[in-house]
Amino acid sequence: MPPDTETTFTMELMYRRSLGPVVGGFFTGLRDQRVLASRTAEGRVICPPLEYDPETGDGVDELVEVGAAGEVTAWAWVAEPRRKHPLDRPFAWVLVRLDGADTAMVHALDAEGPDAVRTGMRVRVRWAEERTGTITDIACFEPEGT
Amino acid sequence: MRDVAIVSFAQSGSLVGTDLSETQVILPVITEAVERAGIERSDIGFTCSGSADYLSGTPFAFVANLEAVGAWPPISESHVDMDGAWALYEAWVRLQHGDVDVALAFSSGISSRSDLGEVLCLQNDPYYLLPLWADHVSLAALQARALIDAGLATEADLAEVAARSRRAARDNPHAQVSGDVTAADMAAKPEVVAPLRAGDVPPVTDGAAAVILVAGDRARDLCENPAWIRGIEHRSDPHYLGVRDLTRSTSARLAAEAAGVGDAPIEVAELAATFSHEEIVLRQALGLGDDVEVNPSGGPLASNPMMVSGLIRIGEAFRQIDEGGRHRTLGHATSGPCLQQNLVCVLEGDS
């Protein structure tokens, strides 16, 4: 019986995605270091913005600015980052409800260790040095006061 | 509604890093399901399959998979890029048309060829989540934390679910992970993405499963204990985690209500609880009391072939009626990050 053999290959797919006014507006804001959110007819502020109200299904097109800092509503600690993760050192995934928003954003939090992270802690955006209009214009979040 | 029953179920068992083609994995499973039903392939009036080509990295693999069905001369078939439970749902809908009586639902997944932590990122929205490569374990860990923070579960509860799954799996010849373990053993496992530990995360499994559905009296002719589908529904939550209350599953609750879960006591529930804490969320959402036996097969924590795990849950719920003498059981399937979409299937035997 010959030894097992294995074929390795990489499949690459290039996408060019249209963004529309809501997601495009949000990304334009990030590029300019402003965080925008969508506001539903009932006044619920959704960040990052959705193009619809998840409660009613109605379309949403009004964008409002929210703060670049907020509160952690849930977190998970990554001791060994994967190669494509936003940070190459141990970090926390966080859900962050930004000041003025009613919903939370998923992103990475650069923290010293799991003991430095807790639900309810204040964090703020750390902007990427080069911003091109993507979610990674937010390089990550960092604890407020650092 | 037309009465439709499951009369036959077969599964490949947990394959680990298989060197077979996906079609080769599927072929004997369909053959076994057909033979158990006591029919010929030519009796099947409609076929629906579930799979995802991203798993094996083979474009149009789902077309090659049809070679396992016997698709020449041409047959009536369809495909969903979903767990096979949704293929079963489509087959059930098709049987409601009334012009065919027998349907085959099957699904397959070869997860070992890629890195699920990257491939499953492609099920996330491409604008806010995909660029972060937030993998499925990481997102599940956020949900587990939300549950713990809300006081709805403890890490010890998660360890208890993990240990019970492994112990239950000892009686399941198709399981991949099993053992006489305690919650303390599971609590001592290393953290993968905290608060989830190794025991809270499913194994990587290759496999396939197939179910034969038959409408009306023909089901009784073919099967001593057909499992009638008394209710089957699926519902979805918004995709983005940040707009959901992660401590509960609204979509699972709505699907359960629509499927009539609460109309009579459920004896056994097979839940596609891929991570330990999901069982706790689902028990609450589906309204299952402590007297309901959950995942006697060991569930996805014991064997988790992607695209197949949900169909296996329904198949195991069928086995509880067909072989286990139960009267009313439940099979559940899920899709998307953190239980985004949920399917509930309520089965009843004649006796």
Added chain:
Amino acid sequence: MTPDTETDEGDVRFVRQLIGLDYAVRTNPVARAFGEALAEGRITGHRCPSCGLVYVPPKGFCPICTVPTGSEHEVAIADRGIVTSWTVLTPIQYAGQEEREDYALASLLLEGADGTVGQQRLVEVALDEIRMGLRVEAVWAPEGEREPDDRGYGLGTAITGWRPTGEPDAPADAYREHVL
């Protein structure tokens, strides 16, 4: 993945994403046996024990009868056959393109097989002389340069191309059922 947008000013309207996924596929036992025979200069197929149809490359089952096949069903296939269909490709010079001149790929019905093998290179023939029914034979790569297609889709690099044998063309009845 490298997110990138198209404009540095004005509203952001599009995002580009390059998604790269890595795969490792263990060689299928049927494909492995097929590749080993090719390395020895032999083409093999599987004959369905139920309907008798011969598949090249073998799949490990008959998709019509849905029965498995194995080494016990292996049969020898000639390294010669007829062109059932073909196309001439004009290579566009995109990054990574190695072809420079127009070339032809054909579907071939090999002697002993019941189905065609696709995308086979035709050599030593003028492009305007290719036709259905043209009889061809394999030009084998030197021993040691015959790499299999481990995923079981084709003939790998064992055969560099197929050249006309010079015999009279096969009659239309020989390929009528195999033109697609």
